[in-house]
Amino acid sequence: MLPSVRLPRWVENFGTRHGGCELSVRDGALTGLGADGSTFEARLPFDRAYDALPDAADFVEACWPPSQWGVLLVRKGGFAVARLERSYIVESKVGQRHVQGRTKAGGQSQQRFARRRDNQARQAYEAATGHAVRILGSFEDRLRSTQGAPDIALVTGGDHEAVAAVLDDSRLRMLAQQVVEPFLPVPDPRRSVLESAIADAGSVRMSVVNT
Numbered sequence: 001m002l003p004s005v006r007l008p009r010w011v012e013n014f015g016t017r018h019g020g021c022e023l024s025v026r027d028g029a030l031t032g033l034g035a036d037g038s039t040f041e042a043r044l045p046f047d048r049a050y051d052a053l054p055d056a057a058d059f060v061e062a063c064w065p066p067s068q069w070g071v072l073l074v075r076k077g078g079f080a081v082a083r084l085e086r087s088y089i090v091e092s093k094v095g096q097r098h099v100q101g102r103t104k105a106g107g108q109s110q111q112r113f114a115r116r117r118d119n120q121a122r123q124a125y126e127a128a129t130g131h132a133v134r135i136l137g138s139f140e141d142r143l144r145s146t147q148g149a150p151d152i153a154l155v156t157g158g159d160h161e162a163v164a165a166v167l168d169d170s171r172l173r174m175l176a177q178q179v180v181e182p183f184l185p186v187p188d189p190r191r192s193v194l195e196s197a198i199a200d201a202g203s204v205r206m207s208v209v210n211t
Helices: 004-017 056-061 107-145 160-167 191-201
Strands: 021-026 029-034 039-043 068-075 078-085 088-096 152-158 179-184 205-209
Touching (some): 004 056, 078 107, 152 160
Antiparallel strands (some): 021 029, 068 078
């Protein structure tokens, strides 16, 4: 991940390190080829395809966030939900839930422990779902009432199973179709984790091959 404002300088440094850099646009990404054969690929945030000039400054201009978008981070130990307009957080909620770790006990004790742990996880997901519906529900309403494809995106992260459990709620199923890559592998959500996830969501996805 690379903040979009740093891309022009990054491309300049790439050219310095590799004896020059030839830019091109390929498969929806800005690509660079160094004189020594090294390459890089830069992809727009929010799963967008880039189809403009092969120029770093123009690429940065295309990195604007959607007019409305959300972040949903869920793990067994907590959740974070945020609704944004462009770069501004309109509403957010971060919550923690206690879910017991694994046990080495066997037999019936292990079964009781597993049931208790499953119940705690279910309650954690239910809490995350309730806040997701409250904060992101307006997106669902807009998706149901708007013809065409409104500029709405949802960034997800945490644990795949946990996120899927939340988005399986009937009140969020249309919003689930607006999920964009990449999935963010965050730790148990805290306020700082949510803020980092928002920054990562708007960053350029970079891949580099050095020769």
